[in-house]
Each structure stands twice: as C-alpha cells, then as structure tokens.
Amino acid sequence: MARICLINPRFPTSFWGLNHALPLLGKKANMPVLALPTLAGLTPPGHEVVLIDENVEDLDLDALDAFDIVGLTGMSVQRDRMLELLVELRARGIFVVVGGPWVSVAELWFEPGLIDVAFIGEAEETWPRFLEEWAEGRHASRYEQAEKTDMTRVPTPRYDLVPFRHYAMGCVQTSRGCPFQCEFCDIIVIFGRRPRIKTAEQVVAEVDAQYRLGARVVFLVDDNFIGNKKAAKVILRALIEWQHANGYPVALFTEASLDLAEDEELMRLMTEAGLVAVFIGIESPDEAALRETKKYQNVRGSLEDRIRRIQEEGLEVYAGMIVGFDSDDPGVFDRQFEFLGRSRIVGAMAGMLSAIPKTPLYERLEAEGRLDNAAADDPNIATNIIPLGMSREELRDGWVGLMERLYDAENYFARYDALFVEGRLPLGTAKMTWLRRHRPLSYLKVQVLTILAAIVILARVWADPRTRPYRPTYARHLRRLLAARRPPRYLFQFAWKCALHLHLAVLTRRMALRETALVNT
Incomplete structure (x- = not known):
C-alpha cells in the first residue's frame, strides 16, 4: 500500500487571503482547502495519507522522499508556487500527481515531464481507480471522469486530518454546479450547470464534524448555495434543527446569486440557520455589462432594491465586482464606487476582468485576438484581457484608484455606519x-x-x-x-x-x- 502526501501550495498575498488581518485574529490562514481532506476521505483503507497545507505549516522537502505518491492541488493564483514545487519534486525523482482547478482548465500550461499523473475535473471515481491501478503497476498518465459525481454518495472528508485551530473558518461544500451562464466563470466548465447536491444529513454531519474539531465559523463554500432553492431549504431546515440542538455554536455564511432576494422564505430560513452573510457576484451596476457577460439574473429589477431586501432580512452582503467589460468606459470606476456606497456594501471585492482558459470569455477573446496570457503574470498589468473601452493602463490605474477609494478608512466606515x-x-x-x-x-x-x-x-x-x-x-x-x-x-x-x-x-x-x-x- 502507498504512503501518500497531499499538498496545498502556499498562496501569495491576496485580497481573499486576508494575510494582513490574520495575525489580529490569531490565525495562520483563511480557510482549509477542501480538496485535501476530500481526497483523503476517498482513499481506500490501508493507505497512509498525510495532509500538508503550506499556508499553516512549513514544507520539509527532504521528508517527501519517504512518500510513494505526492499530490498537489491548486487554483490559478497558486500556479507559480505549484511550478516551483513541481520542479523541485522532479529533480528529486518523486512520483507526482496533480489535480484541482488550475490543471483542469490549463492542462497544457504544465511542461511535459513535470507531472506523472494529471487529474482533470472531479476525482471521486478516478482517484480510487488510480490507486488500484498504481498498486498493480499499470496506471494511466491522465484521468478524467466521464460522468459528474453523485454528491449524495461522496464520503465525509477526513476532517480529522485538518488543524482547524489555525484557520479563521471552516468550510463545507453542499453542492457543485451553477444553473447560470456567466461568460467569465469556470465553475460551469468544471462542474456544469446542473447543481448536484449533498443530502441534508451529509451537510449536517460535516458541519458537526468541523464544530467538534474547533471550527466556530463555517463557510458553505458552494458555487451557488441556492442553485437549487428547494434542496437548499431542506438543508437549511436540517441546519436549524442542529443549531437548536447545540445552542447555535456555529456562525455560517455562503455564496449565492442575487435572485435570493426574490424568495422571502429562503432568506428567513438562512437567518434561522445561523447565516449572517452572503457573498454575491454583483459584478457591475451597468446593465450593458451584465448583459454582455450573460449575468441575466442580475437584470431582473433594481440591483439596489434587491440588495437592500437581503440586508433587511439580516444578511450582510459581500459583493464581487469586476471592471474591464467591453462596455466599460473610464467612468465605470466612479459608477462602481457610488453604487457600492448607495448599496451599503462594506466588504466589496473589485477585480479586473480576466479570462480563465476554457471559459466562454476566453474562447471569445481568443477568437477576437484580444488575449495576452503573458500579461497575466506581468506585475504591472495582472490581467490577460485587452479591453475595448480603455487602454490596459487606464484599466489598471482606474482599478487601483477604485480600490484606494473603497478602502479609504473614512469611506469604508461610512458604508459600515450606513x-x-x-x-x-x-x-x-x-x-x-x-x-x-x-x-x-x-x-x-x-x-x-x-x-x-x-x-x-x-x-x-x-x-x-x-x-x-x-x-x-x-x-x-x-x-x-x-x-x-x-x-x-x-x-x-x-x-x-x-x-x-x-x-x-x-x-x-x-x-x-x-x-x-x-x-x-
């Protein structure tokens, strides 16, 4: 049987990483990456599995020589550190497997010979199959599931291997997939547009497990928690029962689409289940930009009215915002700033539009000759798109200026007070x-x-x-x-x-x- 080490590479400093805030919270990282305990939970008995998250502990490269298989996961933001590790592991002759979001959309980004086995997309079926074939000496170099995972059959991740004390929050995935078709999003590429949902019993068991291991805040880290509203309500009712039985020991928050505002029962159940906040992809206050990117769920009425309805139910709204759409002009930065002030959104995360491989946006811009992938790694540009309504320098400077205004202390706390x-x-x-x-x-x-x-x-x-x-x-x-x-x-x-x-x-x-x-x- 195999000795397996699964590694989550170190994240660079980022807005979502909360790097500068973590010492004030007494923590080392924002949240664990679910890929590691999930794969450990899928590993058949008899194998030894060790999890290492570089964001909470140092990686001893010499110790990796003792493992039969070393696995790496990683998102696009981790790609540079992934490459560093792969080069080092290859020099040491270590058998390496790679999976996760980045290799799933950018398989050709990895140089030939750096990876022994690549896992594309979900791995609930392919990981156990690989281990069986590896033991027999006949494994493939690439695995990709033919069918999407049935989430009701996914075993509980090995949360016992996760040091929750080092993380600001835990996280539980209740579903995969999103019914919408936003042009820039890789979720529908990797997980599809039909939400696949765990049972309420599974979700409660995972929340309970993380609570028992020390988590007091849990992020329901779905692509869209309300992608299937009927199923979401079943899960919420089960969470309410668990919170009542345990005295509300855990605060929850999640990601959802703006059509949450159209369902009063759903919002009420969320607050009764202990949810205090929801992240919503607003993207832009401009209807032309929303239609351009096929964010049709955001054009069914006033954005501000719908955000306010969610807030009035007791859910703080954190917003994802994007600048650089084709319809954006240099005035978009002022419009975004003013919109977020009117909407009383304190935690606003604005980013420049980037095209992720395999997404409809990437394919469209590639056909139009408007991609510059090298620029994504340029520290002075940081996006691979060539915008239409302004130069790349105008986009960059306007974006940085927008963030300076948003996070100016007076402006930030004016939104807080409001x-x-x-x-x-x-x-x-x-x-x-x-x-x-x-x-x-x-x-x-x-x-x-x-x-x-x-x-x-x-x-x-x-x-x-x-x-x-x-x-x-x-x-x-x-x-x-x-x-x-x-x-x-x-x-x-x-x-x-x-x-x-x-x-x-x-x-x-x-x-x-x-x-x-x-x-x-």
Whole structure:
C-alpha cells in the first residue's frame, strides 16, 4: 500500500487571503482547502495519507522522499508556487500527481515531464481507480471522469486530518454546479450547470464534524448555495434543527446569486440557520455589462432594491465586482464606487476582468485576438484581457484608484455606519431571540464571550503599528456604534471589520505605491 502526501501550495498575498488581518485574529490562514481532506476521505483503507497545507505549516522537502505518491492541488493564483514545487519534486525523482482547478482548465500550461499523473475535473471515481491501478503497476498518465459525481454518495472528508485551530473558518461544500451562464466563470466548465447536491444529513454531519474539531465559523463554500432553492431549504431546515440542538455554536455564511432576494422564505430560513452573510457576484451596476457577460439574473429589477431586501432580512452582503467589460468606459470606476456606497456594501471585492482558459470569455477573446496570457503574470498589468473601452493602463490605474477609494478608512466606515448603525441591520437576531427564549444561560454566556472576543481583537488592532494612520477613524466610528447602543455582537462585527479594513488598506496602498506587484485576486 502507498504512503501518500497531499499538498496545498502556499498562496501569495491576496485580497481573499486576508494575510494582513490574520495575525489580529490569531490565525495562520483563511480557510482549509477542501480538496485535501476530500481526497483523503476517498482513499481506500490501508493507505497512509498525510495532509500538508503550506499556508499553516512549513514544507520539509527532504521528508517527501519517504512518500510513494505526492499530490498537489491548486487554483490559478497558486500556479507559480505549484511550478516551483513541481520542479523541485522532479529533480528529486518523486512520483507526482496533480489535480484541482488550475490543471483542469490549463492542462497544457504544465511542461511535459513535470507531472506523472494529471487529474482533470472531479476525482471521486478516478482517484480510487488510480490507486488500484498504481498498486498493480499499470496506471494511466491522465484521468478524467466521464460522468459528474453523485454528491449524495461522496464520503465525509477526513476532517480529522485538518488543524482547524489555525484557520479563521471552516468550510463545507453542499453542492457543485451553477444553473447560470456567466461568460467569465469556470465553475460551469468544471462542474456544469446542473447543481448536484449533498443530502441534508451529509451537510449536517460535516458541519458537526468541523464544530467538534474547533471550527466556530463555517463557510458553505458552494458555487451557488441556492442553485437549487428547494434542496437548499431542506438543508437549511436540517441546519436549524442542529443549531437548536447545540445552542447555535456555529456562525455560517455562503455564496449565492442575487435572485435570493426574490424568495422571502429562503432568506428567513438562512437567518434561522445561523447565516449572517452572503457573498454575491454583483459584478457591475451597468446593465450593458451584465448583459454582455450573460449575468441575466442580475437584470431582473433594481440591483439596489434587491440588495437592500437581503440586508433587511439580516444578511450582510459581500459583493464581487469586476471592471474591464467591453462596455466599460473610464467612468465605470466612479459608477462602481457610488453604487457600492448607495448599496451599503462594506466588504466589496473589485477585480479586473480576466479570462480563465476554457471559459466562454476566453474562447471569445481568443477568437477576437484580444488575449495576452503573458500579461497575466506581468506585475504591472495582472490581467490577460485587452479591453475595448480603455487602454490596459487606464484599466489598471482606474482599478487601483477604485480600490484606494473603497478602502479609504473614512469611506469604508461610512458604508459600515450606513448598514450597521443607521441601517440597524438585524444581525444574528433569529439566533439571539431563540437563545434568549430557550437557553437564557447560554444567551448570557454568548453575550459575555462575544464582548471578550471583540475586546481581544480590538486590542490587537490598536497595538498593531500598521493601524496608526487609521486609529482616529476607527475610534470615531467605534464611539458612534457604542452611542447607538447596539448589542454586543455588533461590537464583534466592528472589530472584525477593522481587521478586514487593515488587510484591504495595506494591500491596496502597497500596490498604489508600486511597493508590490498588482494582486488581481
């Protein structure tokens, strides 16, 4: 039988990585990558499996000589580190297998001879088959499933191999696939447009397992949690029962499409299940851009009205935004900034449009001669598209300027006040109401622990020398929050927003000053 080491390569500093905020939270990484424990769970008994996440522990290359198989996963943002590791592993003569999102869409990016076996797409069927064939000395060099995975038959990942104490949050995948057809998205290429969903029992078991191992925040990391609304409601009702049985020990959030705003029952179930936030791909306030990229679910009425409906149900909206669509002109940066202010979206992640291999966008731009893949690795460009409505330099400078304005402390906390203080977002109301009625002692315990956690984070924020320029703004908005006499959970939310702001502001400022390469993730 085989000794197997599965590695998640180190991420570069990125917006989603929360690198500058993590020390304030006492953590080493944002969240674990599910590929590793999932593959471990698919590995037949008898094999030894070791998981290494470079984001939370150092990699001892010499120790890898003792393994029969070394596996790498990775997304596009990890591709440079993947290449470094592959070159080193090849020089050592180590047997290497590679899977994950990047090799699935850019198989030809990897030089011949660097990989012994490539896994394209899902691997629930191909990984066990490979191990069987490897043991018999007859494995292939490439595996790709003919059919999509039946998610109801996926075993529970080996979460016991994941050091949850090092991560800011856990993550559980409840489904794969998305019914929409956004031109730039690789999800529909890898996982398809028909959502495939785990049973409610599977989801609850995974949330429970991560809770038992120390996770207190869990991201339901779906391509679109509400891709099948009927199934999502079944899962939410099961999560509500679990939260009631355990006293709401876990906060949840997820990714969803904007049509969430059209289903009041679904939003109510989400808040009752302990969800506090949802990430939504808004992309643009301009209808022409949304239609261009086939984001039709976002043009069924007022964007701002629909966002506000979600917020009023108690779900904070984090928004994904994109600049660089064909219809975008230099005025798009002002329009995005003003839209996000009106929409009271504090956590806005703006990026330059990039074309991922195999997506409809990539194929269209390639046919039009508007791709420059080398530019994606250029630290001064960071996208492979050639825009229509402006030069690449105008796109770059406008994007960096937009982020500087979004993450300016005054602008950032003005949006915070509009949502949490003046707007009085009903954050966690369903949870706290239930606890007060059914478990009054737990209710008091949660209040005390929430205040203590907020104080610890705020103390770290104030002690960090990088926050010196922002402390007057933090202090002024903290006083406004306290004067509004919001419950303790809002104090914790404020502390988290300070940590998030520091990360966003530091990263953006360094890019604006050209102290670091552009980070378009």
